[in-house]
Amino acid sequence: MQRTLSTSRSSIESLLRKGGSVSIVLPDPANEILMRMIAETYRHDDGPGKIRETILATLQTLETMEQQTGGSLAIRLCSFPPRVGMNGLDADLAGGAIMVQHYEFRPDSESAPILFLTAERDEPWYSHFVREAERTWAAATPWP
Numbered sequence: 001m002q003r004t005l006s007t008s009r010s011s012i013e014s015l016l017r018k019g020g021s022v023s024i025v026l027p028d029p030a031n032e033i034l035m036r037m038i039a040e041t042y043r044h045d046d047g048p049g050k051i052r053e054t055i056l057a058t059l060q061t062l063e064t065m066e067q068q069t070g071g072s073l074a075i076r077l078c079s080f081p082p083r084v085g086m087n088g089l090d091a092d093l094a095g096g097a098i099m100v101q102h103y104e105f106r107p108d109s110e111s112a113p114i115l116f117l118t119a120e121r122d123e124p125w126y127s128h129f130v131r132e133a134e135r136t137w138a139a140a141t142p143w144p
Contacts, residue, residue: 021071025075026075027055027081031079035051042106043108081103084103085100086132092130095118097116097119100114100129101115117129
């Protein structure tokens, strides 16, 4: 989410101001075991504390965005390591699109592959990843 916020913050804020909704799942920074698991697989030498700080900073940024835009921002925290990162736009509609990034174990550079899938072009994988996102959302707990 750190890269998404840095590259797409203005787009997310615009979407929220226009009445759109954004749903985000992040790892639970209070879960020490989870923070260690993520740190052990991360490409940088960031320890659990740094991972926790980054997630907390992201939560604070998202909270500020919600207050400033008055938009519909739903955040949930998961207690398991995410298998992929996903960004979706109207993922539940026929014209929807998603970007999926596979999280590698200690990659040399950015985790890959990063796939851009559309509902019209990329079945059955499109639906496969949308269902995974839905299961992840359902298993996560609302924040705060």
